[in-house]
Amino acid sequence: MKQKTKLSRRFWTALVLFGLMGQIAWVVENMYLNVFMYKMFNASAADISAMVAASAVAATLTTVFIGALSDRIGRRKVFICGGYILWGLSIFAFSLLRVELLERLFPAVSGAALGITLTIVFDCVMTFFGSSANDAAYNAWLTDSTDGTNRGSAEGINSMMPLVAILAVFGGFMAFDLDRSDSWTVIFTVIGALTLAIGVAGIFIIKEPQTSPSGNGYFSDLIYGFRPSTVRQNPAFYLYLLAFIIFNISIQIFMPYLIIYYEASLGMSDYVLIMAPAIILASVFTALWGKVYDRRGFGLAVWVSLGALAAGYGILFVFKATLPVFIGSLLMMCGYLAGMAVFGARIRDLTPEGKAGRLQGARIFSQVLIPGVVGPFIGKSVLANAERIVGNDGTESFVPNANIFLAAAVPIVILAAVLLLSGKRRGK
DSSP states (O other), X not given: OOOOOOOOHXXXXXXXXXXXXXXXXXHIIIIIHHHHHHHHXXXXXXXXXXXXXXXXXXXXXXXXXXXXXXXXXXXXHHHHHHHHHHHHHHHHGGXXXXXXXXXXXXXXXXXXXXXXXXXXXXXXXXXXXXXXXXXXXXXXXXXXXXXXXXXXXXXXXXXXXXXXXXXXXHHHHTTSOTTSHHHHHHHHHHHHHHHHHHXXXXXXXXXXXXXXXXXXXXXXXXXXXXXXXXHHHOHHHHHHHHHHHHHHHHHHHHGGGHHHIIIIITOOTTHHHHHHHHHHHHHHHHXXXXXXXXXXXXXXHHHHXXXXXXXXXXXXXXXOSHHHHHHHHHXXXXXXXXXXXXHHHHHHHTSOTTOHHHHHHHHHXXXXXHHHHHHHHXXXXXXXXXXXXXXXXXOEEEEOOTHHHXXXXXXXXXXXXHHHHHHHHTTO
């Protein structure tokens, strides 16, 4: 066993600050822009699916182009810090999306319809800056700054950040009435300002890894991850990308509708208080699970993660009472974040040295684009005949049901079969 390479305090500070703030911004986008559209503009499941898909395309294209560019010039820091600053400004722009303001500026059109359209457009702009900073540059920096002896530990902390971010966002949002537009104005202003501030702080905190410019043409770097020759040279890397696609499709089937399901379907107006303990426990589990990966390898780590995720789906599909929903949510979150850590570490381990930036595009295809298009489409199809309710203002909204968890379990079964078959072919 190799001696573990010690990571500096400066590295851990940068990982926690940028990992957490980036995930807070993504939580607001992935879990609350849906709620924002649903509550402010009466968005349908099709509208939510369209927004998630458009954002996934934007994230993928951005990561492909900016990841290759960061390899081309051999720099990560400028993209991380500059990207976070612009990301913060783009989040603030959502505070301008209010029905009364839109109808005053554009009296000839429906404020709600225009609000949905502009939310999708603004989301794509925000995703461009966020993916430049986080998906492309930050992820390449994390790969460059770690090695095979410490990557599981770093990935465990990094993969814990989404749950910590969910806890922070849930706790912060408790102070707001999300049915009021002025609440969203404050939320987008605060999150935007914090993201911008972290970008400025990164100028002094982030240490540029020792990465040399690729020396290739930009177009060559751009298509590197999609060349057949690259696939042939790195078959294990692309096998795990395929597995990661299936895993993330499962997550994207239910995740865009999760908060709405808790509120509208289960009537859990206090879901934050119920979910907070589950989030804390799942965060601790995820941090520890990265160390299990370092010590025991991929096999044990991935099967426990998938087992916890599948068990969580089963409980959430069957039960509606508070206690089993808490247990199911805990297992689901443990499996989700531990799985992200395990697959993330494995993919980083298999990334050819010095080529992390140009391969972020291939990674984002597996984590964002394909799952972000396929998963919400499946979720939308499952909810096509969902119950409809009429609000006090006479508008109609859909009510997600537990079938999204049953549908999410199907890709996990497929993933298990893929892993078993690939293990047999390798004699493991």
